Amino acid sequence: MGVPSMTNVERCGVTGCDRAIAAVLDGESLCRAHFISHCYAQLERYDEMQKAHRLSIPDAESVRRFINQSSRQADEIEHTTKDLDNLERARLLHIILWANEVGSYLRRSPRKVASIPVRLSCDKLGSAWEEETQTVLLSRHGASLRCGHSAKPGEPIQLVRLDTGQRVLGQVAWQRSAESGGIRIGVEFMDCDNFWGLDWGVVEETR
Numbered sequence: 001m002g003v004p005s006m007t008n009v010e011r012c013g014v015t016g017c018d019r020a021i022a023a024v025l026d027g028e029s030l031c032r033a034h035f036i037s038h039c040y041a042q043l044e045r046y047d048e049m050q051k052a053h054r055l056s057i058p059d060a061e062s063v064r065r066f067i068n069q070s071s072r073q074a075d076e077i078e079h080t081t082k083d084l085d086n087l088e089r090a091r092l093l094h095i096i097l098w099a100n101e102v103g104s105y106l107r108r109s110p111r112k113v114a115s116i117p118v119r120l121s122c123d124k125l126g127s128a129w130e131e132e133t134q135t136v137l138l139s140r141h142g143a144s145l146r147c148g149h150s151a152k153p154g155e156p157i158q159l160v161r162l163d164t165g166q167r168v169l170g171q172v173a174w175q176r177s178a179e180s181g182g183i184r185i186g187v188e189f190m191d192c193d194n195f196w197g198l199d200w201g202v203v204e205e206t207r
């Protein structure tokens with residue numbers, strides 16, 4: 001364990017390291033070299049999780065926090081440090097690019113193009129409607145669909161698959177006019193994990 005320093009300069013929190021702090025990651029004070037090696041180790045871990053499809057929504061918050069912290073501080077060190085060598089500079093820039101790439105995995109959830117016949121019904125008081133239509137895109141937790149009715153975000157909607165008879169409750173996530181005419185709506189399912197019964201790991205790979 002490090003002996004408390006007598007000087008005013010704060011020291012790296014890694015045991016046995018006596019260099020000055022350059023950054024703080026997840027509450028840990030790190031010198032420049034340890035910041036770089038921690039970022040590399042963590043980004044490699046996220047990369048492997050993503051490739052194995054284990055980078056999921058519960059992880060997303062901590063991954064996002066890490067990405068923000070690491071890229072912001074890498075940028076700051078890169079801009080404010082006078083004695084950086086070329087290798088350190090290259091590594092800091094690599095961290096920024098890599099963190100950005102990991103962030104884009106999180107933003108991009110898989111979609112599958114598929115026309116599945118469904119019946120939509122909306123029980124809005126006073127203006128209930130029902131229509132048979134088709135999906136345009138499927139996602140793990142919802143779908144976008146052609147729709148002849150105007151639907152507002154937040155409105156509850158029931159969807160029944162006409163091919164299997166399965167039903168699910170959801171709500172309207174968005175609505176827009178389609179380029180081909182008519183209305184497109186996005187529906188998010190309430191508590192159904194894999195309504196479409198697809199292997200999303202495979203969907204993701206073949207996108």
Ligand SMILES: [Zn+2]
Pocket residue numbers: 012013014017018019030031032033034
């Ligand atoms: Zn250190």
